[in-house]
Amino acid sequence: MSGSKRVAVVGVGTMGSQAAWRLAARGAEVVGYDRFAPGHDRSAAGGETRIFRSAHFEDSRYVPLLKHADALWEQLQQEAGRELRRLTGCLLMGPTEHQQMATVLQSIAEHGLDHEVLDAQSLAKRFPQFRIEDGDAAVLDRHAGYIRPELTIQTAARRAEQLGARIHRYTAVREIAPSGDGVEIRTDAGSERFDAAVVTVGPWVNDLLPDLPWEVDIRRLINAWYVPTTDAWFGEERPAFIRTAPTHCYGLPSPDGVSVKLGLSRALHRPVNDPNRLDRTVEPEELDVFTELLGRYMPDLHPDPIRLSVFMEGYTESSRPLVGPLPGNDNVVLLAGFSGHGFKLSPAMGDIAADLALDGTSAQPIDFISTLDRAEA
Template sequence: MRIPKRVAVIGAGSMGSQAMWRLAARGAEVIGYDRYAPGHDRGAAGGESRIFRAAHLGEPGYIPLLRLADRMWDRLQRETGHALRRRSGCLVMGETDSPAMRTLLSSSAGNGLDHEVLDREDLARRYPQHRLPEGHTAVFDRMGAVIRPEASIQAAAGRAEQLGARVHRYTTVREVAPAARGGVDIVTDQGTDHVDAAVVTAGPWINTLLPDLPRSVDIRRLISSWHIPTRHDWFAGGAPAFVRATPHDCYGLPSPDGLSVKIGLSLARYLPVPDPERLDRTVRPEELGIFRELIAELMPDLNPDPIRLSVYMEGYTDSGNPLVGHLPGEDDIIVMAGFSGSGFKLSPAMGEIAADLALDGTTDHPIDFLAPAGVGTA
């Protein structure tokens, strides 16, 4: 009888919960650890909604990974019976001649994505809740969806447990170290576990656990702000999620309860987080002012006073591409970090890839461009 591989997953958040699910489904003995509990809101995954979209503003390498993620989201919903993703569509709006919009338009057409290009008049008729300035275009991505992050993490972790995974909640891993006898030692305050391989998915805490990453991950503080519409038909037209590219960088999602619209800002507005255990959750008046200005200009039918404000954190890399793969020189330690504000949609694909890497040492999925040491140096 083949002895199952023993695999540790450190951080049962967005990526880790999916890695646990896929590893357990493939027969591994899975031990998960989280400093809190799956579904908590202290890291990168809180705030009730995340955008899924296939229309990508940059790197074309994401398209096959998004397609894999799309299939895996359906599979997780089927296996768990939970409604985790609503096909709302996603509107991406920006200056027609900007490099980001040009890439989006050409890659959407070139990759056969199910989309529609809308000019100002089309948008005003179909989605009057959004104002589109002169010289801007909107792309409606029909694969776009709203995902429920906390529910998804709980569903994936719960499914992994059903399949035999053990999850140590409220257990902080202090060290992940290659063991002299092969495999990896996982050190917690309760003791040391020895495993064949470790998948490190510590999100915004990655630098605390692995301080010598080959590419740096910069932890930033993100504010989400929820606003009630002042017109009753704000949610008309299927209430798509939306992304506004340059020069108005922001994004938003209708709340799953249908009451409000959540708005988030662009990376340029995010402050650094020197210590993830001491995230500053106080929103300053000047930060609120940014939301007010955006609302006045782009979505004037939203009430500028928020009904909820929440602060989260996320790891960003210089390129915007996460680190996904074996740590250089370590055959048994896999890292997935630095998802740069757009990882949630990919998380079940990352779970599948984590299982490939931990169990087979390699994957057929195209992730070379995400190599932890950078492209061409892995």
């Protein structure tokens, strides 16, 4: 049986914790390695909340994967007895002629997603905390909401351990080397051989795999939390929100009912040369773009943030992740470069990683993100 394989999971974070859970659930002998510990805030998984949504800006081909992730989110919550996700809706706003809004409407139409289109008058009455401009559209994705990232990672990792996985915390992997018909994982404490490895190291992917044939651009991102000056942000409906243009931003009312988290897109953040030396200090001038957004679209948020957080994300040139075997080594499954929209997909990606590590293939529709025959510089 394929599940009897020994599989290493290198990086037990957003994707790795889910891969460890799905592998262990199938009876694989799973050993995880993390340079810190599951749920840490030193890479891409901090920030208290992340958005789950059914409609997709980037490519409607993600929708079937989101549906698979949706089922697994429910399964993990049931198995763990913890609320990891709450469906509060997500408002998607932007100019109607912008390609991302067109893709959202296409994904909704193709897959029959539960949604509502709001004109400016309806939006102002129902969600007075937001402003839209002439030519803008607003779409409420009803099967959407927020995820608790740190809790999710710890929960998935703990569930994997309950199913028999072992996790080496504070253990950085220095090298992954071919070993016969398997792979060898080398750390400062020694080496261990496995039938396969799943590599999910986030911003450290270029360090661990310097010969990767695709570029993964690591960026330093900022989240800022703002206090509302009106009650509208915490009324009966508290949707997450995304604005596509002219400045791409996203946000979520915090679960504690105190503040609203705001984040920006890749282009507005600095590259990270060394993920081990992330600058976590936010300079005042870095908040100028946040302040401009608040004044234009969310004037009921006090312009001075009460909390700031810095983290990292990996982007590919196409913004599509790298999912599949490492070139030249089919025993290494790579998940990398999720380009800012990976967390909502993470249970599905963990399940796909388990498919690939145990069986060499997956029934999920991943051709458009697969590393096989990928023509990307």
